[in-house]
Amino acid sequence: MKIFCIGAGYVGGPTMAVTAFKAPDVQVTVYDLNQQRIDAWNSDELPVYEPGLDEIVKKCRGKNLHFTTQEQPHLQEADIIFISVNTPTKTYGMGKGRAADLKYIESAARRIAEVVKTGSKVIVEKSTVPVRCSVAIKTILGACSEHSAAQFSILSNPEFLAEGTAVQDLLNPDRVLIGGDVDEAGQEAVRKLASVYKRWVPEERIITTNLWSSELSKLVANAFLAQRISSINAISAVCEATGADVDEVARAIGRDSRIGPKFLKASVGFGGSCFQKDILNLVYLSSSMGLEEVARYWMGVIEINDYQRRRFAQKMIQTMFDTVSGKQIAIFGFAFKKDTGDTRESSSITVCATLVEEGAHVHIYDPKVSKEQMFADIAAVIEDEAIRARLPQLVHVEKSARDAAKGAHAVAILTEWDEFKTLDYEAMYEDLKKPAFLFDGRAIVDAVKLREMGYEVYSIGKADPGILSDYY
């Protein structure tokens, strides 16, 4: 069997690497237009950081795993063609800021129709798409291959991996979802794709359904996950105001088996390329069907996320005597979560940009994010041209957390990297200006111990000691 994947990004690369690893009899070719990305996949420095990924790629690359910018002859020869291209939120025209931009999906579908002229091919939507995107792909393939003998079956096979644990999620998925047409050809295609996954995924975890339910399930899964984060983050504000502790509340409610303990950690807000984009997609879909109440309900999840980021940055400024102008602030973490170098929609971007707009000098340390990426992300959200021009003076990228903290007025923990839990905060205290402020946007350090060392600590979802002392 031969598999061809269009798009060598965070999803295409790792999913195909694990497929090649678990199905050594299958030849897997991953294709991308971006030469730099393909060169990186073929080098010792992969374009995506994921624990365990290097080893798997090294074992399979050149054997049954190939990264290329050449479509031919692999595309024509493939039995299964995955479409794993990006589907960002539209930045123009109808549906701007909400709908998914399907131009990359469409160009991939057109290319398949142009190139593939014979044989029976299974086309798999791996990208996250709005409901009924499969109909559009089917129409394009049908219309563009008039004089072709090729037969196409379209499947929806959304990806549920989480960045940071992608390899584990792919090796041991909770479920694999495959949606297909209910006719015999559709069901045959479903069986063909399921036969690939069955090499390493137990049969009872392979769920099959119809196309549209599968497409919608991906949007709904992300909406539910993000909604849990916004729910606990909304409660974190109530905890800070009342003296309750959000971790204690999460522990108590998480023991209810109907609620469960996962995804109940308060933070400075969710990030990543998917949650916001997929909820906006659901909001747009609901709204365009006239379901305004539904659209408003899900929009609230994003509004709470924006509120949480603003609230954190405002808390920092207010605590530092209402001004951060000219102050040095150490930023621990820029990636949207630990164990990834991905910064898309990271809350760190909003917090850093707000501080810089207020005249602060931010000294950022992240173990996996490049300096160029940090500058590009911050510049993209700062509207004032004069401030953008001053970014080289206001943003500094450091090689370690301790370097970032030297001479700083405050530290802000924005990504929950493990190394920030075990830093020598006692020694670091000496390097900071006094009062030494520490703002923990992930609630990962022991605020009580740090206060004993002399720090002024604000931890998300935990009341200031002042509130508590009114009562105890």
Ligand SMILES: NC(=O)c1ccc[n+]([C@@H]2O[C@H](COP(=O)([O-])OP(=O)(O)OC[C@H]3O[C@@H](n4cnc5c(N)ncnc54)[C@H](O)[C@@H]3O)[C@@H](O)[C@H]2O)c1
């Ligand atoms: N990142 C995640 O954690 C995640 C998880 C689940 C699902 N998804 C979904 O998977 C899809 C891909 O996401 P990603 O994070 O891998 O995106 P990405 O931006 O990292 O990668 C997409 C790749 O597709 C390439 N591409 C675009 N059009 C192309 C074309 N016509 N031909 C060849 N290559 C083309 C781009 O150059 C890019 O390298 C999206 O729909 C996303 O919503 C992402």
